[in-house]
Structures are given as C-alpha cells and as structure tokens.
Amino acid sequence: MPVRFLTEGIKPMAKKTVFKRPESLTDAIFHYCPGCGHGIIHRLIAELLDEMGARERCLSVAPVGCAVFAYFYFNFDCMEAPHGRTPAVATGLKRVHPDHLVFSYQGDGDLAAIGTGEIIHCANRGENITVIFVNNGTYGMTGGQMAPTTLLNQRTTTTLAGRCGVNHGYPLKITEMLALTPGSAFLARGAVSSPQNIRITKKYIRKAFEVQDRKLGFSLVEILSPCPVNWRLTPVQAMRYIEDTVVKQYPLGIVKDTTSP
C-alpha cells in the first residue's frame, strides 16, 4: 500500500491541531522497550494533569525500576526514592504541601515486594496521595526476574521452570489487600491492553486524583501493563496475554470506592 500522509491535499490554512503532546510531558524520547506500557501510562497521567490544570501543583515520586526515569518525561516537579519507599517519601511531600497533587509511580517489585510495609501503612493512615501501581508481573529493569505478582507457572529468569506456589510463593493481590485498610478511599485495577481499557484506566486515575483533591483518603490505581521483552512475547501477543490470562488472576474493575455508597 503506498504511503499516504494525513495532511496530503490539505492546504496549510486549513491545518488544525487535534492531537498533541500534553504539556505535562517533556519532549524527551521514551527509553522504554518497544511494546512497553509505561509510555501509555505516562501519557494518561500527563493528559489528566493538563485537563485538571494541576501540572504546576503536582509533586511526583519516581520508583526504582524501569520507570525511575519517569522524571525525564514528566514536565513537573519529580523526585526519586529508595526502592519501595515512594509512599513514605510521598507522605513527607504531602504533609508539607497538603494542597498539592502528590502521586507516586511504582512497579510491582517496588510496591508489592520490597515496599509492602510502606504501601500498607500509607494506605492505612489514609494519606491523601495517589499511587500509580504498574503491574507487569516481572522485574523489568533487572532483566525479568520473578515478581510477587508473577503468575503461577509463568517463566522468569529466576523461575525457569515456571513459578511454583509451594517454592516461590503465590501471586499477590495487593490491591485487594489494601482494600481492607480503613484509610483507603479509592482502589481500582485497569489495563493498557486495548483502547477501551486505556480509557477506563484514565477514568480511574482521574477519579483517584479527584479523591485526593477532596482529601478523602488514600487512592491507588493498579494498571496491568505489558513487558513483551521479558515475557518473551511480541508487543501484540503481550497485550493479548493480559486480556486472555493476566486478568483471570487480577480482575479489572473498581476494587474499593468509598465515595459511592
């Protein structure tokens, strides 16, 4: 099929911007692997901050993991935290600037393994922060080792024969665990596996930010995200894997919402 440009035949006068980079993203090129979900999630956050006019009062904390460089892409104040400690660091930020929009961005190793204590107690204190929890079932940056969220029988570089519950522990549904804390106000699980799911996930993040601004308590959006390189799948296969397999262990939807009776 011959290549055709969208602008072909349109006079310059008639040009109108219908899609552009959100102001909340810098023009740095993502370092993420082809087919990775982080880029989509970064964009969702950036679009929302633009739409909410919150970019200039946003303080964010990047994790240790693939998304540590989120701060090169986010066009607002951002800092780093030791591995797993972003909820504690975000707590410090929020307690000093209670009217700013504070969010931490964490992977599954960061949040559900080394940072278990921090996330549970942050939720239990009802800290008015939002956590963006990217669940791709593996330690992406270190080369694809088993994560607490890795599915049973899933092969990783530290579970070559597949994850075996008895030896390696079982997939951890930490968002459901957090629902038990009285301080958590809004918890939901979305995915970036299809345009429809991406739109739903964006709604969840918007809701989480709104819950924070209304000072209703802790909010978290878990996002099922692909890691094609470490899953040894093509980008398209990885998206299908989320829809066919991962959602069976981690069902999509709102896990807890104290704002609706």
Add this chain to the structure above:
Amino acid sequence: MKKVTQLITGNEAIGAGAILAGCRHYFGYPITPQNELTEYMSREIPAHGGCFIQSESELAAINMVIGAAAAGARTMTSSSSPGISLMQEGISYMTGMELPGVIVNVVRGGPGLGGIGPAQSDYFQAVKGGGHGDYHTITLAPHTVQDMLELTILAFDLAEKYRNPALILADGLLGKMSEAVKIPMNYKPRMMKKDWAMTGCKGRPPLLIRSLFLNEKELEDHNLHLFRKYAELKRKEVRFESFQTRGAEILLVAYGTSARICKAVVEAARTEGIRAGLLRLITLYPFPEVILKNLASRVKAILVAELSMGQFVEDVKRVVSDTVPVYFKGRVGGVVFSMEEILEKVRMIARKFIPHKRTRRT
C-alpha cells in the same frame, strides 16, 4: 533574649531545640533509650501546628524525612543504634540527593540488638558514611543536656547550609538524664531560601531531585561536588572545646559522655600535680584535625577515652600519626567507666612519661 530555665531530660532537650529551630515535621519509630524524644514531639509538634507521624519502621521514618526535606521543610527523625542502622540507606540517598535533615542517634550498646545502656560504638557508622557510597554526615556530639538543645539547633542550620544530613550523636546516658537547661524563648531560626525544593513548577521550570547518575563521569563529578562541600565543612565548621590544655603534658581526647567524665579526671589529676588537659570534640565530622595536631605537638602523651572497643581512637591516631604515644581506655556494652578508672590510666601514663614528677600511687 529571654531565657527560661527548665529541668528536662536530654531527649526532651533535643525536642525543644528542634522546635526552636523551626522543625515542624518529625517522623519516628519507638526505640529505647530515646522514647522521651518521640513522645515529646508527638505532643509539641501538633501544638506548634506541625506534623508528627509515628511511622511503621525506621525505614519509613527516614524516607518521610526525605520527602519532607525535598518539600523544603525543616525535618527530623530520631532513633537508637539498631534503628539508625536501618536508616542508613535513606541517609545515603539524602547525601546523594543533597537534602538537609537532622537525624538523632541516642546510641546504645551493640552489636545486634545489643543492650539499652549508653555507648559510643556507632562512631564509625556516624562519621565514615554509614551506608553505601562516598559521603559523610555532619556529626555533632553533645556532652550536656544544654548541648543537646543547642547542637540540635546548630544541626538544622548546618544541614540546611550544606544541603547534607546532620547527625546528633548522643548516648543513652545523655538522653535519659535531667539537667537544668536554659531555653531561649524568643529564638528566631535562620531559615534559608530553598530554590531547589519541590513546591510545584508554577512560574519556574520543573525540578528534579535525584541521586541516580548512570553516566559514570557525571556521577564522578557529583561525588567531587559533594567532597568540595566536605572540604568547606572542614575549613569552616570545626568545633571543639579546649579544657585546661594550656601547659598540659597529658592530653585527654574525648567526646560526649566520655568527655564529661574526662573533665572531672582532668581536674582531679591537676590536684595531684599531673598537668592534664582535655580536647573535647563537638564536631566529630568535620574532625578537628588542626587543633589536635597542634596540641599533640606540645604534649607527652595522649589518652583517648571512649565507650567502645576503640573507634574514635583510630581517628585520633590517624591525625597525630606517630608524633606522640596514644593510649586508649574503653568500656563497652553499656558499661560506663568511672572517673577513677580513667584517672588511674592517667597516673600510669604520668609515671611513664613524667618520671620526675611525684605522682600519688593508689
């Protein structure tokens, strides 16, 4: 300035100093022997319109300090030896990210869970870095309850000035004992402007606070930058007390609780005709090298008294090299030496190096 005298414990004096210094964000986890400080802050910080959080661990506490420091607040945490070990990761990050903050270590005996008696066995951890990477924390050593208050205020000022964490290295004895303390009631803290703090990017480009530099040269430059600050600390911020060092033949070198006891030793030795003096270190980092070298060149022997198996003494030996013999007296595990124990060591040294002097034998 109006000063009010109060009888308070060392732990509470640190809290009072922090409040005076403008600290309104405290995060801590209970551990003996510093609980009076955490409890004091739980009452006083909210009363002053600030934020107190009893965290789920020392890890969380130091990371809340990181967040509050990054947000531009004067912030503090406190703990004792095992808890301070847990905080080392965060302290390393703070130096890398150039964040100010005050960490109080009311030292107890170790290793491991150790005991709850006073000790000085966290010296290496305090002054040599303590966590991973090349860095130092500003380390201040109080020796009275008054010091606990004043050095806490100083710690906030230095931490902010140098954008580096500052540590108060006390011990269980100083923390738990009560003394009359003069509290400057109208003290106005010297807050610095913080254009590096996370306040939202309104009217300025977004900022980034990090310690990750994957480009090796960039990380080397960052280290060199940090060490230029440490060099400046060594030039400008060294603090010590010379106690009866004029004409001294035997120099005691000590800090904190040990120095307190050594003052009595010096006075007792002088009544016996032994010309002893004391160099008391107030800053352990930066280490008062110049004065120590200077005094070492004028005395016959040095005695280091510390509540450890010999950590501080290594730095004294490093500084004086082989110019003068260095003796060591240590007790550990929460045991504190008596004045008499150190005095006996002073007499022994006097007999060896000042033979023409008649010294009392016991």
